[in-house]
Amino acid sequence: MAWAVEQGLSVFMVSWKSADASMSEVVWDDYIAAQVDAIDTVRELLDVPHVHTIGYCVAGTTLAATLAMLAARGEADKVRSVTFFTAQVDFELAGDLKMFVDESYLTLLQQLSAGGFLDGRYMAATFNSLRGRDLIWNYVVSNYLLGNDYPPFDLLYWNGDTTNLPAKWHRQYLVDLYRDNRMVIPNSLTVMGTPIDLKKIETPAYIQAGREDHIAPLASVWRLMDHLSGPKTFVLAGSGHIAGVVNPPAAGKYQYWTGDNQAATLDEFVAGAGETKGSWWPHWIGWISQQDDAKTAAKGARIPGEGAKKAIEDAPGRYVKQR
Template identity: 75%
Template structure:
């Protein structure tokens, strides 16, 4: 009967829906106004380099002048692929009966270069089932492919300039993907309808929060607490300087190797990458293999460290080695250097060898470390006069904010570490998952500005570490050829921070016996791969080889973790054991306990 039910017009929003969306828009405006008020109280950023046309034009790279001709050369390909796409779209929109009457049906969509074809942002079926979104994503891939081809065809550039151009262009293309925008992403549009816009408010809240802290969030920031559910291997801080704390871990066996292990993690990020949780912890696993483990925990830089240079880190490594030797009354220690700390450890060993003190170190293990930076990968693209000037500006207080380095590393894998989270956390408004590895990745450390600039200039740009005598550390010229300490070198097959070819070159500069192991995965997962996880694989080659290609050609693959191979190598060099008592227990010997692990320095922000 008339009046018994509410009559609505199909396709038009109800009053309730209109009120809800009005509230969503109003709430979004309120959030942005509150954010603007907060940011207005902070120091403004100088944007003149971007808003001044003259300044902007002066920053355009020289290769821009070569683009027009290359673009003209690519127009035919672009027209052909565009027509192919359009015909495919028309075919998809045409009723089957009419399509059957056409000549051969719709042509296939154009192919893409491998790095574009693997874009997981388009994996969802909505990008392929709906002809409109299929056209959008295929058009994007087509244009991206042609732009990269244009970049590759530009003449008159040095290889390094072309690499910089291609890297910048690829970053721009990743940023312009239709998946990154709400109105061209079918998943976001579906979520907007499903949640009635709540996803946009959640996403806006996430985005404004990240803008306030100046860093992209990858995981739930409240899910982990050092010493509670991350970095929990029992131990004590037993020594401390203004630059580092030394942690000694409790023994897990009745007997331990006589020669202890000192681990030097990088001071870019924090040491607990090797002690994430009991299942992934290299530290815990090493103690279970009967090793007395010491870990250096570097202090995050502040204004007091304005004058800290590379010499200070080399001397700190020697100090830690000597402290452990004296505390346990042993002649030698095993050492591990991870990434930049491994680079520094090579300089430390060269310094000791030059001074006739090489016997202090029984063995050295390098985790994804480089000494020869000729093939150091995309990070070298961030080392030029402009970047060094930027380091001077950002490090005016004597230290470089760790968020700068975090952004740099994120840019190396922008599709995975930036835009994936823009989509999930900003557009879809999803909650952050708890993930210990990403928590560590976002737990940035500040760097001494003077050290960082000289490291970029002397090593990445000028490659001086492999030039005998070019670098002088603590008054002593460095020559890596003097190092005869047995070395275990681990590289990651897919490492984008320390590329495989670059890590391999360590073998060319050391004079002692070397075991090279190629691990599956990359800079982190290739290292942090405990046997219990039964993941990845590693490759070894017991025969003499004449280079990396020769090593790979004759390598034997072993499934799972390379850690058991390492412990077998380590024990073969010094199998003697002692009782795990007295000084082998943290705080029970000459070194008294200062505080429980993981200590204060790792918690300093």
């Protein structure tokens, strides 16, 4: 997000906390309440009526639920725009991960989560198995058999930085969303006491998907276009779940495709899409400017440590460092 700051945006980030036994009772509502708290805190600190939000992967799914809840409560105007990075709300086409939601696997997860949380290494092994040739056997041959050193690659370091998950939340997520696909059934799920309906979300949305994403497949991310009611912009990025998102413009890597946002199907969008070399981030900053081009001089809370709430510690913060 350093690039976004360089473009003049004030950026606040919310970090996942790696779960331990103290989080055994944490459920989805707790994460949504935290998102609402973050939205309200930023609005108060900066004295602004609304914020622009971004949700990456699971946080994007959660953000969609947050927006649906705010809409149901008449508070949708707290959020001016929403950006989804490789996020899913409709899990019918969620890909190979759906193999891990039958009763036998759920029973195994319960056994592995006896301490109230699931060790993130189990989840990492699951994701790696989806691309075994690239993420497992490639290293067996190159490093173990041939004795080559691991190439320096910052994204793989990030990929290996696993996060533990609260057991109750994890099971709830797998059963309600991956298995039963209840998020797209109006009023099937209740969030913080409020039934949610994604069709009530009229917030302008920027939806980014990765062409080679094996965690949030392209066809699954596209379904956001079917379930949100506001204006939507769809962008298809080259590469996958991490590299397709973390692609700074200065690197000059990959490409992205834009097309007809009124296309009825993904195939129709792809058939008419135009390719642009490099990062999609400049396209996004242009979209953000279209949503709200008002600018305010950086002061007070826009400068870390200078607002009403004092800095606790230097970035990236203790949650990011905790294992």
